[in-house]
Each structure stands twice: as structure tokens, then as C-alpha cells.
Amino acid sequence: MARCDQCGNDYDKSFQVMRHGKTWTFDSFECAIQAVAPRCAHCDCPIIGHGLEKDGKIFCCAHCATQKGVRELRDRA
Numbered sequence: 001m002a003r004c005d006q007c008g009n010d011y012d013k014s015f016q017v018m019r020h021g022k023t024w025t026f027d028s029f030e031c032a033i034q035a036v037a038p039r040c041a042h043c044d045c046p047i048i049g050h051g052l053e054k055d056g057k058i059f060c061c062a063h064c065a066t067q068k069g070v071r072e073l074r075d076r077a
């Protein structure tokens, strides 16, 4: 049994995520995303995939990067 670091739910199928040397416990991916996913520098949505990174800023997609004046990033899809 472990308690979710995000919502406090005590759940027997909780799991752990390690990020920046800290171990988090979550009861769901939703909570994990809320707590540890980076946020897009433009639209502030949580980045679940690889995202795009430039000059220490992270973006969810090439569109958002372009909106912030970053032109050389492109989605690979």
C-alpha cells in the first residue's frame, strides 16, 4: 500500500516514478502527469510525449514552439 503524492489516495496498485532524483508515488497516470509532467511554455498543457525542447523551454508541439518564436523545431511525425 502506498499513498499517492498528488491526491493522497491510498491504493494497492500504486506505482513509483523517479524524476530529478526524487521518487514519487502515484495511484494513477493522471496524478503522475499532474505532478511531474513538464508544461508547454506556450499553452501550459502537460507534455505526455517527448515534447520539443529549445533553450531550456519545452513545448508540446512545433506549433507552440513557433508561437514563441522558435522556428527550427519541427515535429517528426
Ligand SMILES: [Zn+2]
Binding pocket: 004, 005, 006, 007, 008, 009, 026, 027, 028, 031
Ligand atoms: Zn492520485
Ligand SMILES: [Zn+2]
Binding pocket: 040, 041, 042, 043, 044, 045, 059, 060, 061, 064
Ligand atoms: Zn503547447
